[in-house]
Amino acid sequence: MIIELIGKLHPVLVHLPIGIFLIAIAMEFIGRTKRFSHLQMSIEFILIIGVITGAFSLITGYLLSLDGSNDSDSVNLHKWVAIASILMFAAYYFFRKHVIHKKTIQTVALILLLIMITLTGHLGGSLTHGEGYLTAAFDKKDDKSEIASVAKFEKIEDAKLYEDVVLHTITEKCVQCHGANRQKGMLRLDGKERMLKGGKNGDVIDLKNPENSEILKRLLLELNDDHHMPPKDKNQLSEDELVILTWWLRNGAEFDKKIALYNKDQKIEKALNTFHQKIKSETKIEVIREKIAAIPPSTLSKLEKSGWVISPLSSKDNYVRVVGFNLEVPLNSALEGLKQIKSNIVELKFSFKKISDSNILVLKDFKNLEKLWLDHTMITDKSLKLMNEFQKLTYLNVSHTAVTSKGIEQLNPNSMIKKIYAYNTGIQKTELTTMSKRMPQTSFFTASDSMDVVPSDTLFVKK
Numbered sequence: 418m419i420i421e422l423i424g425k426l427h428p429v430l431v432h433l434p435i436g437i438f439l440i441a442i443a444m445e446f447i448g449r450t451k452r453f454s455h456l457q458m459s460i461e462f463i464l465i466i467g468v469i470t471g472a473f474s475l476i477t478g479y480l481l482s483l484d485g486s487n488d489s490d491s492v493n494l495h496k497w498v499a500i501a502s503i504l505m506f507a508a509y510y511f512f513r514k515h516v517i518h519k520k521t522i523q524t525v526a527l528i529l530l531l532i533m534i535t536l537t538g539h540l541g542g543s544l545t546h547g548e549g550y551l552t553a554a555f556d557k558k559d560d561k562s563e564i565a566s567v568a569k570f571e572k573i574e575d576a577k578l579y580e581d582v583v584l585h586t587i588t589e590k591c592v593q594c595h596g597a598n599r600q601k602g603m604l605r606l607d608g609k610e611r612m613l614k615g616g617k618n619g620d621v622i623d624l625k626n627p628e629n630s631e632i633l634k635r636l637l638l639e640l641n642d643d644h645h646m647p648p649k650d651k652n653q654l655s656e657d658e659l660v661i662l663t664w665w666l667r668n669g670a671e672f673d674k675k676i677a678l679y680n681k682d683q684k685i686e687k688a689l690n691t692f693h694q695k696i697k698s699e700t701k702i703e704v705i706r707e708k709i710a711a712i713p714p715s716t717l718s719k720l721e722k723s724g725w726v727i728s729p730l731s732s733k734d735n736y737v738r739v740v741g742f743n744l745e746v747p748l749n750s751a752l753e754g755l756k757q758i759k760s761n762i763v764e765l766k767f768s769f770k771k772i773s774d775s776n777i778l779v780l781k782d783f784k785n786l787e788k789l790w791l792d793h794t795m796i797t798d799k800s801l802k803l804m805n806e807f808q809k810l811t812y813l814n815v816s817h818t819a820v821t822s823k824g825i826e827q828l829n830p831n832s833m834i835k836k837i838y839a840y841n842t843g844i845q846k847t848e849l850t851t852m853s854k855r856m857p858q859t860s861f862f863t864a865s866d867s868m869d870v871v872p873s874d875t876l877f878v879k880k
């Protein structure tokens with residue numbers, strides 16, 4: 418836990434030595450002029466600070482690398498270049514007196530140091546942002562992911578197996594690491610061409626002998642195997658998704674064929690139907706919201722005076738998002754006040770430290786809630802039972818609370834909740850697999866791995 422925490426400091430901390438070393442190099446050059454020659458006096462001090470903060474960055478970087486979420490080759494390269502950079506700066510510190518009057522040698526040394534620090538930073542950045550993120554702006558080719566589109570078919574038979582089904586699963590479960598942002602194992606899976614291009618170790622789909630495909634092997638490996646995909650602690654494929662993906666691969670990984678043209682046994686039929694149900698439920702919620710009366714202006718202004726920020730979600734209906742940060746009235750009466758507009762509220766965010774299980778009981782009748790933020794509150798597992806009251810809930814955030822997997826177990830396994838954010842809770846990485854198995858429709862975001870690309874859940878509020 419502590420180790421993870423310290424490791425997470427790395428992406429922030431590294432900017433210190435980089436900045437400090439750059440200043441030292443700049444001062445060396447500027448200090449050569451008469452006007453700024455006094456700068457020379459501070460350079461050694463700055464170099465020491467650079468080396469010390471550099472050493473801290475190395476330690477935090479090492480701790481961060483322990484979570485194994487990055488390609489170990491790239492991590493190693495970054496690590497050794499970083500160590501070499503810091504040693505070179507330390508060496509420069511010790512030999513500075515000897516080179517200071519040999520301008521050419523000093524210039525060469527400084528340029529070398531500049532290259533090293535840039536390279537270290539770039540390699541580190543590529544780990545966080547994906548390979549070639551610096552050069553991405555110059556790439557002419559269209560970098561957009563081909564991702565699954567909204568279902569265009571009525572009957573599952575009319576769907577295309579790759580485009581409408583397989584790609585959907587890959588988008589959900591693989592593209593976070595094998596897409597535009599990150600290319601683990603130098604592999605992208607967000608589109609036909611990219612998939613066929615293969616990864617670090619060559620082709621991942623063997624069109625001549627599908628059974629031999631690297632992807633298939635990886636999906637079928639034991640969960641504990643290091644090469645299993647998705648990696649152990651990440652959101653796994655559901656039973657049905659696995660059935661469909663392996664079926665597609667074994668049938669030659671065709672990219673244009675309609676499902677109607679395949680032979681299907683019962684197991685496949687079942688998996689396809691489950692998939693179809695899931696797609697349907699995903700699209701349904703977006704469109705159908707019942708007509709509802711607008712909030713009377715007097716009520717609105719009273720609630721806003723008490724500190725709630727209320728904003729309409731669309732101009733077509735009268736549903737609102739409510740956010741509370743600085744309430745002007747005591748917590749309980751503020752919450753009671755919301756009851757007047759309970760049917761209008763579809764998104765609710767109140768992340769006060771003081772909120773406890775008993776406070777949120779008032780939400781029981783808020784039947785239209787679709788998104789609920791309870792992060793940074795004192796709620797416990799007890800409150801999760803209440804979530805089953807909200808038939809339309811698709812998003813729940815309980816990050817930074819005392820919630821554990823016991824609480825999650827109380828959720829209805831068929832609930833509509835698509836995303837549960839649970840960073841920094843009592844939920845262990847190891848419990849993730851069981852949780853996803855029980856609630857295949859739900860994605861959990863629990864890893865404390867700061868480099869993970871997670872869909873943003875930030876909500877900005879104008880004050």
Ligand code: HEC
Nearest residue numbers: 590591594601602604616617618619621632644646647651
């Ligand atoms: C959390 C990140 C993550 C997710 C999600 C993920 N992978 Fe990977 N994948 C990796 C890493 C890291 C490697 C490189 C290490 C290795 O070879 O095991 C890799 C390597 C691979 C490779 C081998 C590429 C090569 O040429 O060496 C294949 C194939 C693969 N993944 C398929 C998948 C599939 C299919 C999914 C989705 C079902 C998936 N991955 C989801 C992280 C991920």
